[in-house]
Amino acid sequence: MAFELPNDFRCPISLEIMSDPVIIQSGHTFDRVSIQKWIDSGNRTCPITKLPLSETPSLIPNHALRSLISNFAHVSPKQQHHSHSQSQSQSQTHSLISTLVSRSSSHESRLESLTRLVRLTKRDSSVRRKVTESGAVRAVLDCVDSGDRVLQEKSLSLLLNLSLEDDNKVGLVADGVVRRVVAVLRVGSPDCKAVAATLLTSLAVVEVNKATIGSYPDAISALVSLLRHGNDRERKESATALYALCSFPDNRKRVVDCGSVGILVEAADSGLERAVEVLGLLVKCRGGREEMSRVSGFVEVLVNVLRNGGLKGIQYSLFILNCLCCCSREIVDEVKREGVVEICFGLEDNESEKVRRNATNLVHTLLGNPMEA
Numbered sequence: 001m002a003f004e005l006p007n008d009f010r011c012p013i014s015l016e017i018m019s020d021p022v023i024i025q026s027g028h029t030f031d032r033v034s035i036q037k038w039i040d041s042g043n044r045t046c047p048i049t050k051l052p053l054s055e056t057p058s059l060i061p062n063h064a065l066r067s068l069i070s071n072f073a074h075v076s077p078k079q080q081h082h083s084h085s086q087s088q089s090q091s092q093t094h095s096l097i098s099t100l101v102s103r104s105s106s107h108e109s110r111l112e113s114l115t116r117l118v119r120l121t122k123r124d125s126s127v128r129r130k131v132t133e134s135g136a137v138r139a140v141l142d143c144v145d146s147g148d149r150v151l152q153e154k155s156l157s158l159l160l161n162l163s164l165e166d167d168n169k170v171g172l173v174a175d176g177v178v179r180r181v182v183a184v185l186r187v188g189s190p191d192c193k194a195v196a197a198t199l200l201t202s203l204a205v206v207e208v209n210k211a212t213i214g215s216y217p218d219a220i221s222a223l224v225s226l227l228r229h230g231n232d233r234e235r236k237e238s239a240t241a242l243y244a245l246c247s248f249p250d251n252r253k254r255v256v257d258c259g260s261v262g263i264l265v266e267a268a269d270s271g272l273e274r275a276v277e278v279l280g281l282l283v284k285c286r287g288g289r290e291e292m293s294r295v296s297g298f299v300e301v302l303v304n305v306l307r308n309g310g311l312k313g314i315q316y317s318l319f320i321l322n323c324l325c326c327c328s329r330e331i332v333d334e335v336k337r338e339g340v341v342e343i344c345f346g347l348e349d350n351e352s353e354k355v356r357r358n359a360t361n362l363v364h365t366l367l368g369n370p371m372e373a
Contacts, residue, residue: 008065009065009068009069011030011031011034012028012030012047012048013030013031013034013035013038013047014031014033014034016031017069018030018031018065018066018069019031019033019069020032020033020061020066021061021062021065021066021069022035022059022060022061022062023059023060023061023062024046024053024057024058024059024060025046025051025053025054025057025058026046026048026049026051026053028046028047028048028049029062029065030047032059035047035059036059039053039057044057090130092116092120093117093120093127093130093131094130096113096116096117096120097113097117097130097131097134097136099112099113100113100114100117100136100139100140101134101135101136101138101139107148107151110143110151111150111151111154114140114143114151114154114155114158115154117131117158118154118157118158118161121158121161121162121164122161125164125165128161128162128164128165128168129165129167129168131158131162132162132165132168132171132172137159137162137171137172137175138175140155140158140159140162141155141159141175141176141177141180143155144156144159144180144184145180149188149189149192152184152188152189152192153189153191153192153195156181156184156192156195156196156199157195159172159177159199160195160198160199160202163199163202163203164202166205166206169202169203169205169206169209170206170208170209172203173203173209173212173213177199177203178200178203178212178213178216178219179216181196181199181200181219182216182217182218182219182222184196185197185222185223185225185226186218186222186225190230190231190233190234193226193230193234193237194230194233194234194237197223197226197234197237197238197240197241198237198240198241200213200219200223200241200244200245201237201240201241201244204241204244204245204247205244207248210244210245210247210248210251211248211250211251213245214245214248214250214251214254215254220242220245220251220254220255220258221258223238223241223242223245224238224242224255224258224259224260224263226238227239227242227260227263227264227267227275228263228266235267235272236272236274239264239267239272239274239275239277239278240274242255242260242278243274243277243278243281246278246281246282247281249284249285252281252282252284252285252287252288253285253287253288255278255282256282256285256287256288256291257287260278260282261279261282261288261291261292261295262291262295264278264279264282265279265292265295265297265298265301268301268302268305268313269297269301269304273305273309273310273312273313276302276305276309276312276313276316276317276320277312277313277316279292279316279320280315280316280317280319280320283319283320283323283324284323289323289324289327292320292324293324293327293328293331299321299331299334299335299338300338302317302320302321303317303335303338303339303340303343305317306318306340306343307343311350311351311352311355314347314350314352314355315352315354315355315358318344318347318355318358318359318361318362319358321335321340321362322358322361322362322365325362325365325366326365332365332366335366336366340362340366341363341366341367344359344360344362344363344366345359345363347359348360
């Protein structure tokens with residue numbers, strides 16, 4: 001496949017591709033043979049700027065340019081084919097976007113465009129940027145609003161892929177994604193609800209979005225409702241979204257006020273370890289600690305996690321118990337009765353540094369010598 005080398009690769013004197021580019025005092029680059037002939041002919045000025053050169057001009061090798069020329073000139077047939085494929089992909093993306101945004105497109109063609117764009121944006125960052133830069137997000141949001149479950153799921157999946165780009169996260173929220181997601185969390189199909197919760201998790205990576213989502217009416221309550229009534233996938237995704245949002249301190253009270261603590265304890269008791277992690281963030285606020293102390297059987301649930309849970313669950317359970325014990329003598333007595341001191345001693349050699357530290361802190365608190373949690 002024929003291709004043109006950039007003009008910057010050509011010597012300003014010979015106009016040929018440079019094989020040994022060198023830099024002279026003026027900062028310009030020439031092919032060594034050509035500039036040497038210029039100097040040997042008695043010239044002591046730069047051929048381009050006409051600025052004077054020294055009597056014995058230095059010729060400094062331009063290694064960077066030489067490497068560029070070498071790499072460019074030796075493009076393999078496979079690389080050339082890749083370049084051609086990229087061009088075809090860009091054309092295909094443009095066509096799919098055009099179909100998606102066109103009001104005259106049929107339901108079937110719009111669904112096909114969404115399906116193919118979901119596939120492309122999942123693996124290609126440049127396609128994600130092209131979709132957002134084209135202004136197609138508005139058309140994708142219209143598909144979320146359509147009420148068609150298949151169209152809705154595909155459009156949410158596309159929005160999720162677009163949100164993988166950090167530069168897109170704030171823009172998507174500004175475009176009104178949160179309102180659509182909250183509506184889906186309330187009345188969407190199970191698959192759509194799960195994708196919607198995952199989308200909120202992705203958007204909440206950006207700090208400003210955590211505040212925006214958390215303050216949006218019904219956003220947190222919709223996630224808590226999904227945690228309570230959803231299937232396993234929905235509950236896991238909603239708990240993950242709540243965890244992402246609760247890393248922003250102002251959201252913790254909002255989550256507690258939605259009646260989440262009891263629901264999270266039930267979820268933790270059923271084996272959803274992510275729920276323990278959310279509780280580990282809520283215990284940092286006063287309202288969260290107060291609600292936890294009112295939940296019957298809460299200590300038993302955490303002790304069960306200490307005995308049978310994974311590293312994260314154990315780490316957060318130790319942290320929660322320590323926070324609660326620092327505030328309540330009654331809980332200290334209950335935790336001791338559950339044999340937690342012995343469990344903590346058994347965690348002294350745990351592979352996780354955080355588990356070992358939290359276990360040590362809890363032992364000190366239980367034995368009347370509290371350390372900083």
